[in-house]
Amino acid sequence: MGKVFASCLLTLAGLLPAVAFETFSGSCSFDEPYQSCGYSQSEHNDFNWEQVNTLLKPPSDPWMPSGSFMMVNTSGRFAGQRATLLLPQLKENDTHCIDFHYFVSSKSGSLPGFLNIYVTVNNGPLGSPIWNISGTATGTWNRAELAISTFWPNFYQVYFEVITSEQNGYLAIDEVKVLGHPCPKTPHFIWVKNVDVNAGQFASFVCMANGKAKTSDQLWLQGANRRDAPLKEIKVHNDRRFVATFNVVNTTKRDAGNYRCMIRTEGGVGVSNYAELVVKEPPVPIAPPQLSSVGATYMWIQLNANSINGDGPIIQREVEYRTTSGSWYDIQPVDSSSYKIGHLDPDTEYEISVLLTRPGEGGTGSPGPALRTRTKCADPMHGPRKLQVVEIKSRQITIRWEPFGYNVTRCHRYNLTILYKYQIGGLEQVREEVSWDAENTHPQHIITNLSPFTNVSVKLVLMNPEGRKESQELIVQTDEDVPSAVPLESIQSSTFEEKIFLQWREPAQTYGIITLYEISYKAVSSFDPEIDLSNQSGRILKSGNETHYLFFGLYPGTTYSFTIRASTAKGFGPSITSQFTTKISAPSMPAYELETPLNQTDSTVTVMLKPAQSRGAPVSVYQIIVEEERPRRTKKTAEALKCYPIPIHFQNSSILNSQYYFAAEFPPTVLSSALLFTVGDNKTYSGYWNTPLLPHKSYSVYYQAASRANGETKIDCVRIATKGAATHKPDPEPEEQSDHTVKIAGVIAGILLFVIIFLGVVLVMKKRRSYNSYTYYL
Numbered sequence: 001m002g003k004v005f006a007s008c009l010l011t012l013a014g015l016l017p018a019v020a021f022e023t024f025s026g027s028c029s030f031d032e033p034y035q036s037c038g039y040s041q042s043e044h045n046d047f048n049w050e051q052v053n054t055l056l057k058p059p060s061d062p063w064m065p066s067g068s069f070m071m072v073n074t075s076g077r078f079a080g081q082r083a084t085l086l087l088p089q090l091k092e093n094d095t096h097c098i099d100f101h102y103f104v105s106s107k108s109g110s111l112p113g114f115l116n117i118y119v120t121v122n123n124g125p126l127g128s129p130i131w132n133i134s135g136t137a138t139g140t141w142n143r144a145e146l147a148i149s150t151f152w153p154n155f156y157q158v159y160f161e162v163i164t165s166e167q168n169g170y171l172a173i174d175e176v177k178v179l180g181h182p183c184p185k186t187p188h189f190i191w192v193k194n195v196d197v198n199a200g201q202f203a204s205f206v207c208m209a210n211g212k213a214k215t216s217d218q219l220w221l222q223g224a225n226r227r228d229a230p231l232k233e234i235k236v237h238n239d240r241r242f243v244a245t246f247n248v249v250n251t252t253k254r255d256a257g258n259y260r261c262m263i264r265t266e267g268g269v270g271v272s273n274y275a276e277l278v279v280k281e282p283p284v285p286i287a288p289p290q291l292s293s294v295g296a297t298y299m300w301i302q303l304n305a306n307s308i309n310g311d312g313p314i315i316q317r318e319v320e321y322r323t324t325s326g327s328w329y330d331i332q333p334v335d336s337s338s339y340k341i342g343h344l345d346p347d348t349e350y351e352i353s354v355l356l357t358r359p360g361e362g363g364t365g366s367p368g369p370a371l372r373t374r375t376k377c378a379d380p381m382h383g384p385r386k387l388q389v390v391e392i393k394s395r396q397i398t399i400r401w402e403p404f405g406y407n408v409t410r411c412h413r414y415n416l417t418i419l420y421k422y423q424i425g426g427l428e429q430v431r432e433e434v435s436w437d438a439e440n441t442h443p444q445h446i447i448t449n450l451s452p453f454t455n456v457s458v459k460l461v462l463m464n465p466e467g468r469k470e471s472q473e474l475i476v477q478t479d480e481d482v483p484s485a486v487p488l489e490s491i492q493s494s495t496f497e498e499k500i501f502l503q504w505r506e507p508a509q510t511y512g513i514i515t516l517y518e519i520s521y522k523a524v525s526s527f528d529p530e531i532d533l534s535n536q537s538g539r540i541l542k543s544g545n546e547t548h549y550l551f552f553g554l555y556p557g558t559t560y561s562f563t564i565r566a567s568t569a570k571g572f573g574p575s576i577t578s579q580f581t582t583k584i585s586a587p588s589m590p591a592y593e594l595e596t597p598l599n600q601t602d603s604t605v606t607v608m609l610k611p612a613q614s615r616g617a618p619v620s621v622y623q624i625i626v627e628e629e630r631p632r633r634t635k636k637t638a639e640a641l642k643c644y645p646i647p648i649h650f651q652n653s654s655i656l657n658s659q660y661y662f663a664a665e666f667p668p669t670v671l672s673s674a675l676l677f678t679v680g681d682n683k684t685y686s687g688y689w690n691t692p693l694l695p696h697k698s699y700s701v702y703y704q705a706a707s708r709a710n711g712e713t714k715i716d717c718v719r720i721a722t723k724g725a726a727t728h729k730p731d732p733e734p735e736e737q738s739d740h741t742v743k744i745a746g747v748i749a750g751i752l753l754f755v756i757i758f759l760g761v762v763l764v765m766k767k768r769r770s771y772n773s774y775t776y777y778l
């Protein structure tokens with residue numbers, strides 16, 4: 001054994017340690033110090049392997065093997081202590097096999113420790129053991145082989161590690177040989193390739209081996225993270241070559257690292273080279289996309305995806321957008337750094353995020369941070385439709401329209417206003433009200449405070465911040481209502497003694513078509529307390545186009561109240577009352593059939609005075625008038641002016657050249673019954689001197705009664721006596737003759753005509769200023 005290594009030792013003596021490892025073949029028979037084969041003890045050992053040569057120092061223990069070898073004595077060691085022997089670093093160009101002998105013995109027969117073999121590559125991490133001993137301590141030398149497929153320019157190093165158990169015993173290795181041919185019992189791996197995957201995907205390691213396919217439980221993948229990967233399949237090419245595939249599923253960054261394939265056989269173990277698993281994290285943008293501009297149905301965004309978490313390269317960019325309500329989702333590829341998303345809904349909030357993809361399956365990262373933004377409102381699609389009136393009252397109307405939804409408003413912020421206008425008194429009133437019913441499935445609105453019988457023009461306006469749309473205009477005439485009162489100042493009358501002509505105007509607010517006027521009238525009072533007014537009332541109706549009426553058959557001097565109200569189809573409005581008074585009438589004098597007095601002397605005439613009948617107002621005074629008869633042509637014209645409104649005292653008559661004078665005046669109480677009165681009795685009545693009549697003159701005696709009320713005076717008079725001249729004068733006759741017998745006077749007419757005409761003309765000229773009417777006002 002030892003002779004093989006003689007040359008090695010010689011070479012080692014003369015060379016630098018750095019060059020030295022190239023010269024060690026890795027084989028060692030331990031006849032010489034193990035250092036001469038390039039072997040070494042680990043610096044981290046708890047204790048060292050011992051090199052034993054029983055030829056030089058016979059064994060003291062029967063359990064110890066004999067020969068020259070490396071040994072670990074576990075006696076007196078705690079469990080878990082470590083001793084590691086390192087082979088020199090090996091750099092092989094060809095298929096080779098490491099063959100070694102090992103020995104385990106103990107008194108008890110159970111293992112005194114665990115022998116593990118590690119293979120590091122390029123001074124990499126130890127990894128887990130590729131081989132170990134199990135079973136019992138046999139106390140015999142056994143052989144095992146290592147088929148290590150790591151080749152130049154990579155180098156590897158084999159570690160023999162013993163970890164003590166609680167048993168006392170010996171573990172030894174000997175005859176380590178690096179053979180220039182394949183291992184006879186153990187397949188050699190040809191290659192396993194690096195794998196690049198995206199996180200979350202599975203990584204497939206394909207291990208190709210030379211040799212006979214083994215059962216799957218002998219094959220496994222040894223990974224940096226010590227995770228056992230399940231064998232997916234074994235594909236046998238022929239009896240000398242097979243391929244085993246291993247998957248690392250749901251890869252994460254932590255799975256990245258080196259993996260190698262292994263096969264364990266009866267006689268040893270095959271180890272492939274390390275293949276690297278590179279796990280790439282799919283890229284995710286760090287920042288949300290940026291909004292460049294937004295409209296009602298589109299958005300321009302900047303992807304803003306230059307900063308990413310995860311790995312590149314980025315081969316694809318996509319925009320993912322969804323409504324925040326979750327009703328819509330879409331994803332679209334993007335080929336530039338800004339992108340327009342179209343066909344969006346107005347006034348809707350969207351979440352937009354960017355998806356980035358790197359090569360390989362599962363290379364699409366999760367969506368980046370989302371941009372949350374809302375599209376603008378669009379102007380309403382159309383105005384409210386099917387506007388109709390469902391109820392018309394005199395002061396309010398109820399309208400209804402077709403309900404509409406978001407697809408019409410195209411905005412969640414909108415309002416519906418009711419715009420209506422109408423004319424009142426020639427002035428246009430424009431009003432606007434907001435409907436609070438727009439969301440209802442049967443929306444309606446009541447417009448109140450309208451004026452009856454008015455044309456109202458109504459339309460609805462749908463408004464949102466972007467625009468407005470109107471409905472069609474609807475013209476509705478409000479219903480009639482009862483009219484207002486007839487204006488008081490319009491009621492006017494023309495009053496007469498027994499008639500009143502009343503006129504009025506239509507109410508200020510007709511509130512419809514005036515169909516009727518109703519006038520109720522009623523006597524309320526009279527100047528004459530005697531009059532019974534109970535019958536003086538009534539009611540008349542006039543059609544709406546007539547605003548006047550003549551009331552007749554009334555009492556004079558009586559105040560009537562007139563109550564007028566107008567009516568439309570809806571009924572009567574409020575009434576208004578006005579009062580008017582008929583004119584009073586002159587009292588009616590009692591009838592005097594004969595103008596002959598009861599008694600007559602030369603200077604007196606006795607007459608019977610009877611009370612007058614009052615008409616509308618009581619008689620306020622009685623008067624006796626004495627008129628001197630003078631033969632005059634003008635007498636006839638004066639015939640109509642038979643009453644005497646102006647009182648003239650006898651004393652003044654001559655001054656005034658009056659033909660008459662007042663002989664007496666009585667208050668009505670004196671004449672409550674018939675009274676005998678003597679004209680010319682030389683007494684004074686109420687200041688009037690009843691002067692004795694002149695016997696040679698002719699007189700007419702008049703009896704006159706006057707009523708005074710309401711600022712007017714009405715007088716009536718009657719001739720109650722005449723007295724002829726006592727002496728025979730030709731004068732008294734002409735009155736009678738001219739009245740009755742024109743023919744008799746015919747002869748003398750010729751003589752007197754000129755005189756009469758002359759006198760008549762003079763008289764007319766003088767009297768013109770006299771009484772034109774028997775009524776006069778104070």
Ligand SMILES: *[C@@H]1O[C@H](CO)[C@@H](O)[C@H](O)[C@H]1NC(C)=O
Binds near residue numbers: 059061064075076
């Ligand atoms: C093994 O170690 C024990 C305890 O240290 C010792 O008694 C024994 O002699 C050792 N065996 C050999 C062969 O040196």
Ligand SMILES: *[C@@H]1O[C@H](CO)[C@@H](O)[C@H](O)[C@H]1NC(C)=O
Binds near residue numbers: 093
């Ligand atoms: C292995 O091959 C390389 C390159 O061909 C060569 O430089 C090196 O010396 C070879 N090593 C052995 C041990 O043959």
Ligand SMILES: *[C@@H]1O[C@H](CO)[C@@H](O)[C@H](O)[C@H]1NC(C)=O
Binds near residue numbers: 114131132133134
């Ligand atoms: C020895 O190797 C086998 C097969 O890989 C393994 O199941 C066992 O747990 C290992 N024993 C120890 C002590 O590591």
Ligand SMILES: *[C@@H]1O[C@H](CO)[C@@H](O)[C@H](O)[C@H]1NC(C)=O
Binds near residue numbers: 249
């Ligand atoms: C891998 O991920 C998939 C999907 O998430 C899951 O169904 C499966 O159970 C995972 N497998 C393992 C081994 O974790």
Ligand SMILES: *[C@@H]1O[C@H](CO)[C@@H](O)[C@H](O)[C@H]1NC(C)=O
Binds near residue numbers: 381407
């Ligand atoms: C709005 O939607 C309603 C039903 O949801 C439909 O009847 C109506 O025609 C739509 N209007 C428009 C303008 O699309």
Ligand SMILES: *[C@@H]1O[C@H](CO)[C@@H](O)[C@H](O)[C@H]1NC(C)=O
Binds near residue numbers: 453454455477
């Ligand atoms: C309302 O308008 C209609 C049609 O223009 C018209 O016939 C009617 O007289 C009007 N009504 C009123 C109260 O003005």
Ligand SMILES: *[C@@H]1O[C@H](CO)[C@@H](O)[C@H](O)[C@H]1NC(C)=O
Binds near residue numbers: 415464465
């Ligand atoms: C209705 O909406 C429009 C647009 O938003 C706004 O200008 C207007 O003031 C609103 N009107 C009312 C009464 O709220």
Ligand SMILES: *[C@@H]1O[C@H](CO)[C@@H](O)[C@H](O)[C@H]1NC(C)=O
Binds near residue numbers: 535
């Ligand atoms: C007044 O009423 C009475 C009884 O009610 C009646 O007899 C009389 O004829 C009426 N007179 C007038 C003028 O209506």
Ligand SMILES: *[C@@H]1O[C@H](CO)[C@@H](O)[C@H](O)[C@H]1NC(C)=O
Binds near residue numbers: 543545546
């Ligand atoms: C008032 O109207 C009625 C019916 O419409 C008609 O017969 C009558 O002649 C009208 N009167 C006047 C004064 O216009």
Ligand SMILES: *[C@@H]1O[C@H](CO)[C@@H](O)[C@H](O)[C@H]1NC(C)=O
Binds near residue numbers: 598
């Ligand atoms: C008329 O008057 C005279 C004188 O006073 C008197 O005597 C005479 O009786 C009277 N006659 C009558 C009818 O009264």
Ligand SMILES: *[C@@H]1O[C@H](CO)[C@@H](O)[C@H](O)[C@H]1NC(C)=O
Binds near residue numbers: 649651652655
């Ligand atoms: C008429 O006579 C009365 C009484 O004699 C006297 O008071 C009065 O002033 C006279 N009137 C006139 C208008 O002369």
Ligand SMILES: *[C@@H]1O[C@H](CO)[C@@H](O)[C@H](O)[C@H]1NC(C)=O
Binds near residue numbers: 682692
């Ligand atoms: C009238 O009365 C006056 C006195 O009052 C008297 O002087 C006169 O004589 C009387 N005349 C006659 C005709 O009686």
